[in-house]
Amino acid sequence: MGSKEQQLTELLTxxxxxxxxxxxxxxxxxxxxxxxxxxxxxxxxxxxxxxxEAVSKELDRQWRLISELTGxxxxxxxxxxxxxxxxxxx
Numbered sequence: 241m242g243s244k245e246q247q248l249t250e251l252l253t254x255x256x257x258x259x260x261x262x263x264x265x266x267x268x269x270x271x272x273x274x275x276x277x278x279x280x281x282x283x284x285x286x287x288x289x290x291x292x293e294a295v296s297k298e299l300d301r302q303w304r305l306i307s308e309l310t311g312x313x314x315x316x317x318x319x320x321x322x323x324x325x326x327x328x329x330x
Contacts, residue, residue: 249310256306260299267292 270292273285303314 249312252306253310253312256299256302259295260303263292263295263299267296 267289270285270288273281273288276282276285300314306312307314
């Protein structure tokens with residue numbers, strides 16, 4: 241791989257990593273919005289979480305392709321969104 245290809249590989253990897261971190265931050269903020277007492281704010285937080293989940297899935301596809309093309313391993317996903325249903329027994 242030539243110098244330009246290595247630079248492009250590094251740029252692609254850094255850009256994807258930055259977008260991954262940005263997505264995790266926005267998802268975290270969305271969960272904070274869900275704790276609001278304002279129903280409109282909670283609704284906005286819920287909608288944003290769904291949008292961030294879609295972006296996250298696309299990033300997973302992008303990381304798989306980067307890994308196939310470059311051998312660079314995708315970052316460990318500790319920020320994955322998982323929906324949990326809670327019920328009260330009271």
